[in-house]
Amino acid sequence: MRVSSVALAATLAVVCMSTSLSGQKPDDQIDARSMQLLNQGKAARAAGDVDGATDLIETAAAVDPRNRGAFVTLAQIADSRGLPGKAIRLYREALLLEPNDLSALSGQGEALVQKGAVNLARQNLAKIRKLCKTTCGEATELSAAIAKGPPVTTAQVEKKLTATPE
Template sequence: MRISLVSAAAALALLSVSTSLNAQRADDQIDARSVALLERGKAARATGDLDTANGLIESALAVDPRNRAGYLVLAEIARAQGLPGKAIRFYREALTLEPNDQAALRGQGEAMVQKGAVERAKENLARLKTLCGNCADATQLSAAIAKGPPATATAQVVPAPKAEEKKN
């Protein structure tokens, strides 16, 4: 009796696992609706309508979160808006899907330089050089690192004007 219960439970577990694996799509098959929304988002970005582009691409990712190109475009939009931290997060999402994506490594490194994290950008450069040697992406990131983070306007303390002494 005990053996039949254990074997029945094992058979049921095997059946449920094999059924769930069979129903999943391959990673390279992105939902067509997601691709269409991404293309509309790219077109909106090309016209300069970043808010509409952002919304369309986020919708594309809601339809299919494996659409790595969507994360890359969102990261580029964030960088164009001067939001390097947000761009780094989107590049990280793309790298989660494909750890060897050279464009994502370069973009993330450039956003890190823009944010001031030069040492972390150098790690991305080393990884890029391991993947492709001195390819265009590695050269661009190397140039961004050499240029350094952008100078930020800092508040300077201006001394208050001295009160003139009254003459009697």
């Protein structure tokens, strides 16, 4: 009696695990509908329809949340619209899926510089240099952005103007 209940429980556990594992897709297979929506969104962005592109790409990310390209493209759009905080969050989503994505590391670093977090951007630059054994474009772009520094805000400009003698 004791053996049969343990055997039954073990059998149920094996059946549950095997059905849940067979229902999952491998991480490298992204839903074709998501990829199609991403491509349509990129085409709309290239045509100048940024709002339509954003809608299509957000739908692509909703269809398959493992679509790293959708997060990177949305982050680029947010960055081009002057929303570095949103871009940082979207790049982080992409980096959760693939921590070694050079374009996401570089883009996030540039957005961090825009927000004034230069030390965090330098950490991204160190990761990029570690991943690139030789010189790569992402490292060059990010180091240029770090050297340029964060943008001067209006309050800083006003402070400088009032501090200068007349």
